[in-house]
Amino acid sequence: MQVFEDISGRMGLDDVVALPAGKPAGFTPVGPDGIKPGFSRSAWWLRAFVRNEGAAPMPLVLTLREPRLQSVTFYVQRGGQWQRERPDSSFEPVPRYPSLRFTLGPGEQVGVLIREAGDTALSLEPKLYSPAENEALDRRETLWGGALIGGIVALAWSALLIAYFSRSTAFLLLAALCTSTALYEAAIRGYTKVYLWPHAAQWNARSVPIFGCTAVLFFLAFILNIARGEKTNVPARRILLVFAALEVVCSAGAAFGDLRFFDQAALLVNGLLGIAQVGIAFVLSRRRTPTARLMLVTVAFGIFDFGLHLAESLGLFAHDLAWLNSDIHPNPIVAVIGLATHLVVLAAWVDHVGRQRRAARDELVQWQTSEQERLRYEVAQRTLALNEALLDAQEKNRQKIETLGYVSHDLRAPLATITSYAKLLQYEADSRQSALILSIERSVNYQLGLIDELIGYAKTELRPLEIAPVQTDLPALLNDIADYSIALCAQLNNRFCCQALTSVPRWLTIDGRRLQQVLLNLLSNASKFTRDGMVMMTIRARAQGGQWLIGFEVADTGIGMELGHDSHPFSAFRRIEAANGTTGLGLIIAQRIVDTMGGELRVSSALGEGTSFSFEIVAPVASAETAGADERVPYSSLMAEQGPRRRASRRTADAPPADDRKTLAALARDGRMTDIERWMDSVGEARPACAAFLAELRSCLDALDFAAIEALARVDDEDLAISA
Missing domain, CATH: 2.60.40.2380 (Immunoglobulin-like)
Structure with a gap:
């Protein structure tokens, strides 16, 4: 040659x-x-x-x-x-x-x-x-190359699976490193030329430095990621970052620039990197932390792998290492040793991660134990504080109950004075005034009953409403309730009707005061949500042995409400009361009293069609000494209908102006009797032509019929609007 x-x-x-x-x-x-x-x-x-x-x-x-x-x-x-x-x-x-x-x-x-x-x-x-020798050598190269590249790909797949299940960036970088190494080994052995780009010899030559630099880049990223995750100070970290940037430049230059220049540059950069890694390994060897030991293993095996490839390519193996030589190029023995180093790094990293997780688990158990002790101590302290607060609240509640008892007791004196003066006026009153004074006495007696209840409430320390059955004249009680209801309904121009559907017993053993409280609360609600309509109270009775089953119903033609299947009817009615500026306590009290009496308060309603409340109670018949034997009152004698109070006659010529009448209506609505008299005096002096209007107003004021006074002003407003 x-x-x-x-x-x-x-x-x-x-x-x-x-x-x-x-x-x-x-x-x-x-x-x-x-x-x-x-x-x-x-x-x-x-x-x-x-x-x-x-x-x-x-x-x-x-x-x-x-x-x-x-x-x-x-x-x-x-x-x-x-x-x-x-x-x-x-x-x-x-x-x-x-x-x-x-x-x-x-x-x-x-x-x-x-x-x-x-x-x-x-x-x-x-x-x-010879052809036979050439084919045999190709087969041996293919066997060695397939085993090597397949092993590296399997290593990459294992690292990728670990990265997926552990969400570890380090394993993901290790998988990328193994993949780049497999492509590098395939490129230097010509398999990329055969299977990936058979008609691009130029790209096949460029792929070797590209994949080589990429593998080294991922190796550096793996080292830096371990250091960042473990918060370890890597020696010459900035130098490694510079080498990583140079690897990127060499890879891009080999792909698109002068291949001869960047191929030589890649060899130079990787040689200098090997020297730098030797220094890093020396520094890490002096540290005794688990992360430093892992990084030492990684750097050491990386240097060893790089040194083997360099010695093999330069033919520097000594005579004693002749077994490392091979007629296959690149040397598969050196490559398999490099694969083993990758496996050692992966095994070391997996073991390190396992140790970290066990340490983290032990630390978590210790933290949970200490946290449980801390929480147990805090719970004990807060329980002690809550007990002290409860005792303090109970003491304050006792003081409030005592104050409530004192105030309730003191309220009885002025009401008793009003009752005494009413009795004195009764002697000199005519028949019409006598009826009004009797209404005052009934109201005062009702208020005295409520005050007695407050006193009992204070004495029993917030016990539920108690029932005290006594012998009660049921028709007389119903007549008193009817008198109250007529005044309630007149405020919004409603008609009141009290009707007995059957004959009722005269004497019953029942708590009449509680029954009156229930019915008045229901009638008050009915008149409040009805205007220019009808409020009706119906009673029915049925004998059951020695007892009576008494049923009551209060119905109106007011606004009504829509009862959904998923909402409680009383909750819906209380929301309506709250929307109209009331507290809703009346219905709550009525429901509690009916439950205590052994009944059940039911409601039925439709939007725009009115509402009906009904309940039934069982009452024993009074003893024979007080009531006559089977004395009953026929239902016809209890039927009564009362419309709104008389309305003022319609006037147009002698009525005061609209602004004055609005003031009068507001005073009548609030029941301000003294202010109404002053209004009459001022209008009488300023407008003598309104004498007839003032005379009729005086008669309504003498009768304490404030609803009629308000209606007088409203009726004249309508007449003025019509005349206009």
């Missing part, structure tokens, strides 16, 4: 053939192992002569076992003429190595010229094989 370097790279075949042999300006001899010019801008010519000294034809394969070679041309001397050999297209897939196939007859000699040029590191190491 002879070699010639064409520095210009432009010499043709004829120029090269004409060169003398054995002279400095021509071909020079080469040893049997060839030469490695490395990165060179020259074109290199290799001339070889092959002779068959056997007695049989011999097929041969001349191969340059370097898949990264970009431009290789074969010329064969036949019959004294040099001819360019075309690649055999019958081989599928595309062969990984440039090769020449030919057959020599017995005693035949052939000359071969090989031109090689490119941007990658050149290697002039032609090998001559």
Whole structure:
């Protein structure tokens, strides 16, 4: 074999053939192992002569076992003429190595010229094989390459699964590192040229530094991620960041720039990085933290793997390490050792993560124990504080109850005075005034009953409403309730009707005061939500042995309400009361009293059609000493209907102006008797023509009929509107 370097790279075949042999300006001899010019801008010519000294034809394969070679041309001397050999297209897939196939007859000699040029590191190491030897070597390379690349891919898949289930960025970076390493190994062995881009020799050459720099970049990212996650101060962290940036630049330059320059730059950068990693490993070896030990293992094995590849590529293995040499290039033994280093790193990292999680679990258990103790102490302290607050609240509540008892007791004195004066007035009153005074006495007695209840409430310390049944005259009680109801209904121009559907007993053993409280609360609600309508109270009675089942119903034609299936009717009615500015306590009190009496307060209503409350109670018959035997009152004697109070006659000529009448209506609505008299005096002096109006107003005021006074002003407003 002879070699010639064409520095210009432009010499043709004829120029090269004409060169003398054995002279400095021509071909020079080469040893049997060839030469490695490395990165060179020259074109290199290799001339070889092959002779068959056997007695049989011999097929041969001349191969340059370097898949990264970009431009290789074969010329064969036949019959004294040099001819360019075309690649055999019958081989599928595309062969990984440039090769020449030919057959020599017995005693035949052939000359071969090989031109090689490119941007990658050149290697002039032609090998001559028989077809069987070449196929056997390819099979061994494929076996070793498949095992190596498959192992790295399996490692990447394992790291990816761990990253998915543990949500760990470090394992994700490790998976990316293994994937880049697998692509790098496939590129330097020519498998990417065969399976990924068979017709792009230039890209196949560029892919080696791209994947190599990418793998180193992910290795640096893995180291920095471990340090950040473990909050470990990595020595020369900024230097590692600079190397990571240089790896990105070299990878991008190898893809789009001058391949020769960036390929050499990548080798230089990775060599300097190896030196920096040696220093980092030395510093980490002096730290005894778990994270420092893990990073030391990672850096040490990374340096070891890089050193093996560098020594193998430079042929630096000593004679004692000849077992590391191989006829397969790149060396699969070195690559498998590199795979083992990756597995060690993964195992170390998995063990480290497991230790971290166990430590975190133990720390969590300790924190939970201490937190439970803290919470138990806080609960005890707060329980003690709540008990003290409860005792304090009970003491304040007792004081409030005592104050309520004192105030309720003092309220009895002025009401008793009113009752005494009412009795004195009763002696000199006529029949009409006597009826009004009796109404005052009934109201005062009702208020005295409520005050007695407050006193009892204070004495029993907020016990529920108690029922005290006594012998009660039921018709007289109903008549009193009817008198109250007439006044309530007149305020909004409603008609009141009290009707007994059956005959009722006269004497019953019942708490009449509680029954009156229930009915008045229901009638008050009915008159409050009804205007210009009807309020009706109906009573029915049915004897059951020695007892009576008494039923009451209070119905109105007012606004009504819509009762949904998912809401309680009393809750809906209380919301209506709250919307109209009332408290809703009346209905609550009525419901509690009815429940205490053993009944159930029911409601039925429809929006715009009115509301009906009903309940039934069981009352024993009074003793024979007080009531006559089976004394009943017929239902016809209890039927009574009372319309609104008399309305003022319609006047237009002698009525005061509208503004004055509005003031009068407001005073009557509030029951301000003294202010109404002052209003009458001022209007009488200013408007003598309103004498008739004032006379009728005086009669209403003497009767204390404030509803009629309000109606008088409102009726005249309507008349004035009509006349206008």
